[in-house]
Amino acid sequence: MRELWEKEFSCPFCGNKFKKKMVFFDAIKIKSRDIDLKPNFEGVNPYLYEVVTCPKCYFSAFDKDFESIKIKGEETEKRLNEFLENARKKVELGEEGTHIEAIKRYVLSGTIYSLLNQRKKAAISYLKIAWLFREMGRSEDEKRYLERALREFENHYKYDNYEESDEPMILFYLGVLNQLLGKRKEAAKWYEILIRKYDGASMYAKVGRERWLELRKS
Template sequence: MDNKGGIIVTELNELLYDKKLECPVCNEEFATKKVRISRLKLIKRDEDLLSYYEGENPLIYNVFLCPNCGYAATESRFDSVSARDKKILLEEVASKWSKRSYGGERSIDDAIVVYKLAFYIGQVLDYDKVELGTLAHSIAWLYRIKGDQEEIRFLSITKDLYEYSYYNESLVNAKGAKRDEIKLAYLLGEINRRLGNKEEAFKWFNGVISNPDIKSSPMLEKMVREQWRLTRNE
């Protein structure tokens, strides 16, 4: 595997394109690389849903970072900046930022830096814990692709954030979309399994299997039963 998270190296100029953006914090225009999803071929997917592709992995480019002020967020979140958020970001991030760009081709290490900044910004802006957990999970995946044991630390952070969200946050997010409770419970089972927390993994897997709504997700049901058996045999 190459250090980009792909299996076979493909010409980057065939896979990447420039996306032009205007920063909602400082109003500067900049460009950042994106992956042409139509050109990708899925190779495999880990049980906690990390996907591997032939060529570049779009995970590496899913966070946009303004080179002028340092604002970083996922593509789906990038434009969601309130007047309050803007004030906080100017004080807590932009005032301390040394201008630099991550808008070109990124290494895994570049992606980790960008995601960690997005995670920090999520903490500063008090994102929902499930959203912070998703960022932490992505960082763990990047370390996995790199083959770095820091993956374990970020999986542990992910577990704590997902668990808090499961028990304490609304199933409907700020945009009115319903979160997938079963998928979150499955991920908590799989992450606990990867961390060696066998009894916790069983608890979450059993909860998913006994949930009648699992019948509407046959692929997830198959995955959770397979991981339940794997955990039993470990």
């Protein structure tokens, strides 16, 4: 079965047109999930191809929103320019399809989403980096990025006007990331909010309840 195809993208930052490998939706098979719902794939890992990085200017974002991103304001544009200039000096990009190449691209998208004030997507970028390090068995690096993801989720919850439909997911990750980092009390606090507000109404609350019960037993 064919797993990859090529799609043309147009960079929202510099206008460059380029082609990038994409994973066929039908080729994605999840065989299990970890405690934090990280999917374990059978066959191709779509996270190795999720971030689109312009080969010319290094602007990076998830494939679903790369072309529709709007860069608003001179200050944002200036900060992005500075960051990308620096990244081009420091990071050498190779052929995508490996964990290390995907991590480089998620690091770029994480910072870029932060600069664009899209903290949820920054958090998800860092979470995926942690997951890729987990698959590589690099637990110290995994922990570093779980902490970064947690910080972004916390700030997103505290300071942003997040969409209500996102709240169960955010609360679940505030719980489970604290749990993975050994902060049991904090984890329980977030799970309790999740269960109180969304029990019976969200898959995240169902899984959150299971995690909360495990936490109390252990």
